[in-house]
Amino acid sequence: MSGKFFQTLATTFAVTGLMLSSVPNISSLAATPLKNDQSVTGVIRPISPTFRYINTARRGNPVEIGFGEEYTLNAKQGDTIQVSVGTDNRTNLQPVLVLFSSEDGRQVAFEDRSNTLRYQVPTSGEYRLFVLGQNNSKGRYTLSLSGITETAATQTPTTQPTATDPRRQVWQNEYGLRTLDNCPENKNSLVAVTFREYGQTYTYCANPNRFVKAGEYNYDISSGELKPRTVATQNPTTQATVTDTRKQRLQNEFGLTVMDNCPAARTSLVVVSYLEGGQTYTYCANPNRVFPAGEYSYNPNSRTLEAARKQQQCTVEIGGVCLVR
Numbered sequence: 001m002s003g004k005f006f007q008t009l010a011t012t013f014a015v016t017g018l019m020l021s022s023v024p025n026i027s028s029l030a031a032t033p034l035k036n037d038q039s040v041t042g043v044i045r046p047i048s049p050t051f052r053y054i055n056t057a058r059r060g061n062p063v064e065i066g067f068g069e070e071y072t073l074n075a076k077q078g079d080t081i082q083v084s085v086g087t088d089n090r091t092n093l094q095p096v097l098v099l100f101s102s103e104d105g106r107q108v109a110f111e112d113r114s115n116t117l118r119y120q121v122p123t124s125g126e127y128r129l130f131v132l133g134q135n136n137s138k139g140r141y142t143l144s145l146s147g148i149t150e151t152a153a154t155q156t157p158t159t160q161p162t163a164t165d166p167r168r169q170v171w172q173n174e175y176g177l178r179t180l181d182n183c184p185e186n187k188n189s190l191v192a193v194t195f196r197e198y199g200q201t202y203t204y205c206a207n208p209n210r211f212v213k214a215g216e217y218n219y220d221i222s223s224g225e226l227k228p229r230t231v232a233t234q235n236p237t238t239q240a241t242v243t244d245t246r247k248q249r250l251q252n253e254f255g256l257t258v259m260d261n262c263p264a265a266r267t268s269l270v271v272v273s274y275l276e277g278g279q280t281y282t283y284c285a286n287p288n289r290v291f292p293a294g295e296y297s298y299n300p301n302s303r304t305l306e307a308a309r310k311q312q313q314c315t316v317e318i319g320g321v322c323l324v325r
Contacts, residue, residue: 031070031128036148042069042131044093044138051130052211053098054290056110061290063211066096066132073129075121075148082147083117085131091139095131102126105178105209106255110289118147168204177206192216194229210253246274246281246298254305256285271295272305 032040048067055064075081087093097117099109103125111117112134121127131143168179177191183205184190191212195202208214216229250256256270262284263269270291274281275298287293295308 031072034071034073034129034143034145037144037146039142039144040071041140041142043140044068044131044133046138048138051098051132053096053110053130053132054107055112056289057112066134067136067138068096068130068132071129071131071143072102072126073145073148074126075124077121077124079121079149080147081117081119081121081127081145083129084144085115086142086144087115088140092137093139093141094134094137095141096134098130098132100128100130102128108289177209177212179204179206187216189214194218208252210255247283249298250283250285253303254291255288256291258283258285268293273297273308 034040044067046067048069050065050067051070052063052065054061073081081099083097083099085095085097087095094112095115096112097110097115098107099117099119100107101123103123108127109117109119131141133139180190183192183203187205189208191206191208191214193204193206194217195204196218206212218227218229247258250258250272256272259269262271262282266284268287270285270287270293272283272285273296274283285291291305296305297308298304299306
């Protein structure tokens with residue numbers, strides 16, 4: 001296996017019209033572990049690896065890319081993590097703090113203004129922290145961590161891909177894909193990536209996420225692109241008829257934990273309406289950082305959730321004209 005190939009590995013995903021690309025520095029994929037009440041110094045350089053994150057502070061929650069460094073920490077349920085970053089006045093670094101759950105690869109916290117990120121841990125386990133430079137800014141910084149109970153540091157980290165396979169590390173670190181140990185016979189619901197190198201074929205399987213949809217892909221080494229494979233049309237499987245694709249979309253694309261049934265009281269929930277085939281389907285989910293409690297409708301054209309507009313109640317109606325006071 002060529003070390004030069006891994007150092008220059010460039011991967012591009014084309015997902016629903018959005019191109020996501022990165023050139024990771026494989027040698028930096030070993031994250032630095034952090035402990036409670038610990039301070040470390042770091043520097044973001046032009047050769048630092050790049051990472052993707054969702055900018056929840058901007059309208060539309062766009063996916064952005066930044067140079068930076070990666071850290072890991074173990075926290076216990078109920079801990080309130082506090083991460084602070086200080087910058088060197090001689091540099092132009094504008095730090096961004098992004099926290100991911102190692103268990104499912106989901107972004108759970110984001111901060112780009114106060115230089116201090118706070119997050120209350122809902123589930124014990126390992127978390128990945130990224131210190132990134134906004135607008136391609138670079139420079140030195142000091143990072144400090146507090147709020148973690150001492151017992152959390154002794155937890156066993158969640159299962160990670162083996163450190164001996166750089167390709168698997170790229171999927172997890174750059175795209176949040178958790179690679180399976182082995183590809184099952186039925187790959188219809190998975191991301192299946194095929195590498196061809198020096199006459200050998202390597203196939204990796206992972207669970208899809210918001211950015212990378214289920215399907216089969218070929219990795220083109222010369223262009224550094226991941227290209228969907230062209231396959232013959234198949235009859236729908238039995239599984240497709242029993243799977244609720246609307247519920248899966250809310251979970252995979254919008255990070256919502258959907259309930260089996262909507263309760264009578266919904267004021268504290270995210271309530272989503274789908275209009276399909278003249279019928280309306282309603283789903284309820286717990287709110288998150290991106291979608292606060294409220295009523296939404298799914299727009300199939302833009303594939304987004306739009307806040308539902310409530311019709312105003314007339315205080316007085318005169319001659320068919322509705323007056324609201």
